[in-house]
Amino acid sequence: MKKLGILISGRGSNFEAIARAVQDGRLQAQIAVVISNRPEAKGLETARAMGLQAVSLPSKGVERSAYDRQLVQVLRQNNVDLVCLAGFMRLLTPVMIQAFAGRIINIHPSLLPAFPGLDAQKQAFDYGVKITGCTVHYVIEEMDAGPILRQAAVPVLPNDTVDDLSKRILAAEHQLYVETLQDVLTKI
Numbered sequence: 001m002k003k004l005g006i007l008i009s010g011r012g013s014n015f016e017a018i019a020r021a022v023q024d025g026r027l028q029a030q031i032a033v034v035i036s037n038r039p040e041a042k043g044l045e046t047a048r049a050m051g052l053q054a055v056s057l058p059s060k061g062v063e064r065s066a067y068d069r070q071l072v073q074v075l076r077q078n079n080v081d082l083v084c085l086a087g088f089m090r091l092l093t094p095v096m097i098q099a100f101a102g103r104i105i106n107i108h109p110s111l112l113p114a115f116p117g118l119d120a121q122k123q124a125f126d127y128g129v130k131i132t133g134c135t136v137h138y139v140i141e142e143m144d145a146g147p148i149l150r151q152a153a154v155p156v157l158p159n160d161t162v163d164d165l166s167k168r169i170l171a172a173e174h175q176l177y178v179e180t181l182q183d184v185l186t187k188i
């Protein structure tokens with residue numbers, strides 16, 4: 001059984017979708033550890049409530065490479081095969097990228113390469129696109145970039161608010177992340 005390390009910063013709904021898929025047997029993997037760079041992340045509570053190992057590894061004030069060395073240590077201690085970024089809002093350095101070369105994936109709430117960065121849903125909404133969506137991709141040093149694994153398109157409807165659109169994208173994210181993992185896990 002391949003071991004997943006999931007990195008979060010907040011709500012953790014993508015992590016939860018992955019964890020439910022593991023519980024239901026839709027995903028043949030084990031969640032070895034959930035790590036948050038923000039101690040207050042709601043996702044850590046969810047992980048603990050699900051009986052998973054949840055580690056708070058605060059990043060505030062820690063130099064990026066030094067932080068990544070801590071991440072690598074925790075992930076290696078847990079024999080992680082694949083690192084899943086799930087709303088992890090911190091740029092990784094070569095320390096992490098090289099330690100888990102080709103084994104770090106991320107989800108982003110837009111059809112990359114459009115609208116990288118923060119508030120991608122609002123960026124797309126404000127631009128006026130009629131179709132946006134979400135992307136799962138391999139992680140490289142550049143933010144929200146790297147070889148694309150899968151995408152899902154989500155329409156922007158005439159009376160949408162940013163909130164409506166974000167909710168519709170989030171539902172697509174949960175499905176897309178699980179489907180992509182089902183696929184990736186057969187290849188590593």
Ligand code: GAR
Nearest residue numbers: 010011012013014086087107108109
């Ligand atoms: C998700 O929408 C995810 O795609 C986004 O953060 C949210 C986290 O939600 N990630 C990025 O924007 C990465 N650049 P969650 O904590 O409920 O999974």
